Amino acid sequence: MDFKAVRENFFKGFVKENPLFVTVLGTCPALAITTKVENAVGMGIALFFVLILSNLLVSLVTFRPKLRALVMPVRIPVYIVLIATLVVITEMLMEAFLQPLYVTLGVFIPLIVVNCIIFGRAEAYASDHKPLESMVDGAGMALGYTMAIILISLFREILGAGTITIWAQGNANVVLDLHFIYDFLGIAPIDMFAKPVGAFVTYGLILAVIAAVSNAKAEKAKIAAAGVKK
């Protein structure tokens, strides 16, 4: 396994196979908790932890041929138990060390169990790749997803509340206040973006922009290919 392959494996989750923007997986938390950047960061941390370890465990139980023959016929229940265990551990750790964030994210922490990204990666990647490769894949996917939800929450928080709350747990209090821009313009933040409506609109518009860019790219490639032919 050379360096280039590892790098490609890691970065494919960022753009080419971004779970949220390209394959449209894990939409529920991406819409529900993105009212603040901080929530997106917290969700990202939880997902990062679960996805790396679930990919590792899944690839460990399907790696050796003998074990694989045993696991494969009942793989769905096996995966569910593995993932649920990891989620319970995450839940407990977050309740102990990040209590306010745990309360804000609420039901979406236990719901990581049924997040399609985790199941999708276990089924599509980890079940027929080596443990280390699977961990790299998990890390890339989780970071790509975190980046995507941070992007959505940036739009929603700036437009909806006029702040950027990067991290405000315990003693840390990293909050950028952008109200001066609104004061300068003489308007108030658009409340709608903090509400459920804002989530749908923001996500829909981002997806449309991505589609427009990739359409334009495809068009260009087509024209270039036609030009070569002539």
Place this chain on the structure above:
Amino acid sequence: MTNLLTIAFTAFFIENVLLYQFLGICSFIGVGKKRSSSLGMGLAVVVTIILAGMATWAIYRYVMEPLEIGYMKTIVFILVIAALVQMMETIIKKFSPALYKALGIYLPLITTNCAVLGVAITNITRDYSFAEMLVYSAAIPLGYLFVMYIYAIIREKLELNPVPKAFRGVPIAMILAALLAIIFSRFGGLI
């Protein structure tokens, strides 16, 4: 009684599972394209959530609480739901092949529908009594069915209209959901 009515109304309109709580969005976007499939999925979800709500509530109250293993609820609930869905599939297949044909393909998808696990967990965190749990677990999936059906009707009409190229598929579906969410957010003023 008023308490139960409030729970039912809130769960159906104000805290609508799709447009306010954002549970089960995957199926909303995927299955909500056609009226027939949205009806099938919706009915399957109604039955599953009511049964799963009762099963998980009873297990939590009478087994997990006395044993003080409440922290295990995520693992236990997902296993109960998976087993329940499997059981339902077998039973329906045996007794009503026609119903199985209509609901069959949606049943396996339900295990990973976050609405089911979400309702089971909310029943516990809100500390509902049996009657409250039953009303809540019925009102939530009925709200799901209602919104999904309206959504499917609009999307069927949308197919015939010239949507800008970049918006085709998921983006316009999201914008449509946003419009529905605006309507539903206004129900909050009624209580």
